[in-house]
Each structure stands twice: as structure tokens, then as C-alpha cells.
Amino acid sequence: MILLEVTSPGNVSLVLFFGTIGMLALTIGLIVFIIFHQRKVIRYQQKLQRMEQDQQKLLLNASIRLQEEERQRIAADLHDDAGPLLATARLYLNENLVNLDKTTQLQSIYNAKQIIDDTIQLIRNISHSLMPPTLKNFGLESAVNDLFQKISGSGSMNASSRFHDYRERLQAENELIIFRVIQELVNNILKHSNASFIHLTQNTSGDKFFIRLHHDGRGITQNDFNKLNKSNVGLGLKNIQSRLKVLHGKIFFEKDMSQTYYKVTIELVKEEEDKLQEQD
Known part of the structure; x- marks a missing residue:
């Protein structure tokens, strides 16, 4: 059925x-x-x-x-x-x-x-x-080398700098901004780090321009930098960032993997430098 x-x-x-x-x-x-x-x-x-x-x-x-x-x-x-x-x-x-x-x-x-x-x-x-005359007349490389020679000559710290491929000068106003940033960083290292050496290098990679500072004293990391920028202290670091903002530049703080020294990297895109020159 x-x-x-x-x-x-x-x-x-x-x-x-x-x-x-x-x-x-x-x-x-x-x-x-x-x-x-x-x-x-x-x-x-x-x-x-x-x-x-x-x-x-x-x-x-x-x-x-x-x-x-x-x-x-x-x-x-x-x-x-x-x-x-x-x-x-x-x-x-x-x-x-x-x-x-x-x-x-x-x-x-x-x-x-x-x-x-x-x-x-x-x-x-x-x-x-x-406006340091060395910077005005001879450029960033000469001004930085002169600054580091004076620091090393004082006997307080072993300071050295080397520019690997600075063939063309940046715009004068931008060189001054970078030089002031370097001065501020160096002053902070001299006052607060108790370092025995400081070494600066410059190089380019593609369209990017780099300045790197190494020292073996007390330093800060990127997290420390970000916290200080959000607080009411750390005026010098805020000055650094406000100066670099004009160049659309970046800055990075880190400790080497060997934990033996700190490194500060300034990064500037050369295309932005060209745009700034065109605007002026």
C-alpha cells in the first residue's frame, strides 16, 4: 500500500x-x-x-x-x-x-x-x-662635521660623523631644520644619556634620505617618544617633531638588538623635498 x-x-x-x-x-x-x-x-x-x-x-x-x-x-x-x-x-x-x-x-x-x-x-x-655660517656656506655635512669635531675636541665624549652619499645639498631652509633637529638630539644625549660615544651617519636608499645617531648611553624607545609627545613634558622632543613635520619627515627611536646602544633615525622622503622646493 x-x-x-x-x-x-x-x-x-x-x-x-x-x-x-x-x-x-x-x-x-x-x-x-x-x-x-x-x-x-x-x-x-x-x-x-x-x-x-x-x-x-x-x-x-x-x-x-x-x-x-x-x-x-x-x-x-x-x-x-x-x-x-x-x-x-x-x-x-x-x-x-x-x-x-x-x-x-x-x-x-x-x-x-x-x-x-x-x-x-x-x-x-x-x-x-x-644661521651657522658653515651651514650656510658649505652645507649640512660640513656643519654637522664641525659640530661633532667640537664635541669630540672638548674631551667629554668621543663624537664622530660620516656622510656616505650627500652629493646634492637640500634646500637651505630644510638643511637648517635638519641641523636644528640634530643639535636638539645631540644636546639631549649630552645632558641626559651619560654616553661615552655618539656617532652619526647619513645615507640614502631609493627616494629616502636618512640620518642616524648611535650612542651607548641611556635613551628612549619609540613608545617612550610617543608617550612624551602626548604629555605636557618633553618640550624638546615636541620641538623635534614639529620641525620635522614641516619636511613631512619621520623620526624613530629604538634600542639595538644587542642591547648595547640606542639608535635614532631621521627619515626624509626626497620627493617631498623636491615638492617643497617647487612650492617655494
């Missing part, structure tokens, strides 16, 4: 009804999931934007403070040193000078000349601190 299962129209309707309800629930659930996921993505992007804006504010404030400190230093040098020197020279060249005997006149003129010469040297030193 063959048994035939007959599905009634009512059962078919129930299956279609519950199937439709299930599909609607699945569709609604999927839509709700997409909406919540998009909101989560948007909130995450907004958080990243706020973090980036906060970082930009920190860098901007660091740059402003750096400029203000440099202005105050120059103003202090002129007020505290140049001002008194010129005032003293004026005393020697006062209106009563014509009434003095010839010997006294000559001595006063000589003293005033010596003071004026000292003032000229002071102003020259201030000018050199703003």
Missing part, C-alpha cells in the same frame, strides 16, 4: 508566514547590526580625529613656545650684553671729550673702539646661532 502525505493549504500558509517573519527578522537584525557597526566606526573615527587634533595642538604649542623662547633669548642677549656695552662706549664718547687733553681723548677713543668691537662680535655670535 502506498501512503500519500497531503499538505493542506493551511499548513502551506503557516510555513510561508513564519518563513516571511524569519526573513524579515533576519533582515531587520542585519540592518540594525550595520547601523550599530557604522556608528561604532564613526565614533572610532571621531576619536582618532580628536586625538590627531590634540596632537596637532601639542605640536603647534611646542613650536610656538620654541619660537618664543628663541625670541626671548635673543632679546635677553641684546638687552643684557649689547645694551650695556653700547652704553659704556657712549660714556667714552661723551660731549666733554673735546675738552679733554689729547692723550685722554685717544685713550677714550681706543676704549670705545674696543667696546664696539666686542659688541660687533656679540651680534655676530647671535647671528651665527640663528
